Amino acid sequence: xxxxxxxxxxxxxxWLALRPEPALEPALPIIDPHHHLWERDGKPYHAxxxxxxxxxxxxxxxxxxxxxxxxxxRTEGDPLEAPLGETAFAAASHxxxxxxxxxxxxxxxxxxxxxxxxEQHVATGQGRFKGVxxxxxxxxxxxxxxxSTSPPPGLLLDADFRAGFACLAPLGLTFDAWxxxxxxxxxxxxxxxxxxxxxxxxxxxxPLNIGPYHSRQPHVMREWRASMQALxxxxxxxxxxxxxxxxxxxxxxxxxxxxxxxEQLADAWRPYIEWCVQVFGAGRCMFESNFPVxxxxxxxxxxxxxxxxxxxxxxxxxxxxxxxxxxxRFYSLGG
Numbered sequence: 043x044x045x046x047x048x049x050x051x052x053x054x055x056x057w058l059a060l061r062p063e064p065a066l067e068p069a070l071p072i073i074d075p076h077h078h079l080w081e082r083d084g085k086p087y088h089a090x091x092x093x094x095x096x097x098x099x100x101x102x103x104x105x106x107x108x109x110x111x112x113x114x115x116r117t118e119g120d121p122l123e124a125p126l127g128e129t130a131f132a133a134a135s136h137x138x139x140x141x142x143x144x145x146x147x148x149x150x151x152x153x154x155x156x157x158x159x160x161e162q163h164v165a166t167g168q169g170r171f172k173g174v175x176x177x178x179x180x181x182x183x184x185x186x187x188x189x190s191t192s193p194p195p196g197l198l199l200d201a202d203f204r205a206g207f208a209c210l211a212p213l214g215l216t217f218d219a220w221x222x223x224x225x226x227x228x229x230x231x232x233x234x235x236x237x238x239x240x241x242x243x244x245x246x247x248x249p250l251n252i253g254p255y256h257s258r259q260p261h262v263m264r265e266w267r268a269s270m271q272a273l274x275x276x277x278x279x280x281x282x283x284x285x286x287x288x289x290x291x292x293x294x295x296x297x298x299x300x301x302x303x304x305e306q307l308a309d310a311w312r313p314y315i316e317w318c319v320q321v322f323g324a325g326r327c328m329f330e331s332n333f334p335v336x337x338x339x340x341x342x343x344x345x346x347x348x349x350x351x352x353x354x355x356x357x358x359x360x361x362x363x364x365x366x367x368x369x370x371r372f373y374s375l376g377g
Contacts, residue, residue: 049190049289051296051338053085058341061301065100065343066350070361072103075143075369076244076282076330078111079135087334089135095333096139099343104366105142105375108132109218109244110175112147122152122159126166133168143172143373145218150176150206157209164213172373173216175244176203181222185253188222188290198228207232211239216372222248222290223262226269233276241278242372245285245332246270246314251292267317274321280372281318281327283349283364286311287336296339304347307340312352324360328368 079088096103114131115124129146136142144167148159164171178197179189197203198219210217219229219241226247233241249266251259273279286293286307293310295302302310319327329349333342340348353361369375 049188050335051287051289053334053337058301058337061303061341061344063304063341063343063347066304066347068100069102070350071366072101072346073142073328073366073369073375074103074106074331074333075242075328075373076109076284077106077333078109078113078335079132079141080111080113080334089137089140092140092333093138095337095342099341099346101343101346103139105139105370107143107145107172107369107373107375108135108141109145110147122149122155123162125149126162129163129166129171133166133170136168136170142170143375144170145173145175145216145373146171147176148174148206150174150204150209151200151202153202153205154209156206157213160209160213160215164215171215173218173240174210175218175220177220178225178228179221179248181224181250183253186222186250186255188248188250188252188288189220191220196228198225198232204232204235207236207239211236214374216240216242218242218244220244220248222250223266223269224250226266226273229279230269230273230276233273233279237276237278239278240280240372242280242282242328243273244282244330245288246281246283246318247273248285248290249314250290252290256292263313270318271321274326277326279322279326280368281322282330283315283318283327284330284345285332285336286314287332287339287345293339302340302344304344304351307344307348308351311348315349315352319360319364324356324363325368327364328372329364 116127
């Protein structure tokens with residue numbers, strides 16, 4: 043069986059600098075509801091690095107949401123409490139628009155004990171803890187592995203996981219789901235079983251374009267579209283439009299001599315964005331940066347320019363929802 047490639051493209055600042063772009067519509071308010079802060083491979087990406095990307099981009103980012111990424115876990119004590127170190131790190135990282143909201147990690151397989159763990163995260167988050175991500179992205183073929191996570195198969199169907207999941211809604215907390223397109227039926231089952239829990243599916247549901255799926259894209263797109271349409275029937279499910287810079291999307295415009303322009307990005311991403319908005323509506327969709335992961339594919343400025351190009355000619359209400367309103371409502375950011 044083939045070995046899994048790295049799920050993330052390498053970040054090359056000198057390469058990104060070869061194609062600077064001024065911000066389109068620089069006054070348009072943006073909430074970036076999905077980014078990480080971490081230290082990996084000796085290369086930190088902290089709040090000051092995110093703020094530098096925002097400032098250099100020229101876009102009007104008025105708030106961001108930190109998403110768990112196994113940063114700064116506690117190294118001593120109860121392993122179930124280790125992620126509290128990350129929530130504390132994210133809370134301390136709040137600066138300007140950065141980390142206005144926090145989505146941390148709780149191992150929901152803790153079952154009923156998850157309630158007490160969640161309450162600890164709420165207290166640690168200094169009023170900004172909004173929900174949990176417990177990634178379930180799994181595939182039996184390493185060549186199709188498009189994520190750095192290693193969950194067990196069938197996680198969302200696990201009885202202990204569901205006992206922990208049941209603790210979210212009573213505390214007013216949300217759930218970020220991350221999986222591949224081959225697993226979307228599991229999310230549909232979960233969302234149907236817990237209709238009062240607010241769920242957002244990260245990275246448009248992970249349609250794979252690597253390993254055995256690279257030569258089967260028409261089939262993948264048909265399967266992905268049908269699965270997304272089925273999910274759209276569940277009103278508690280929302281979608282994050284982004285994550286396109288991950289290796290699993292395998293876009294042709296990545297890794298060329300010059301970084302992709304926002305026009306090229308818009309062309310590559312448009313089919314996914316348009317279908318999600320068509321079936322879910324703009325009021326349940328939100329654009330995301332997924333930085334610094336997607337920084338391996340494009341600059342922060344080009345990324346948001348691409349989203350603006352895709353939505354040129356759309357209504358003012360649709361664009362306000364996609365760039366700001368849906369994220370503000372979903373995560374209760376008050377903006």
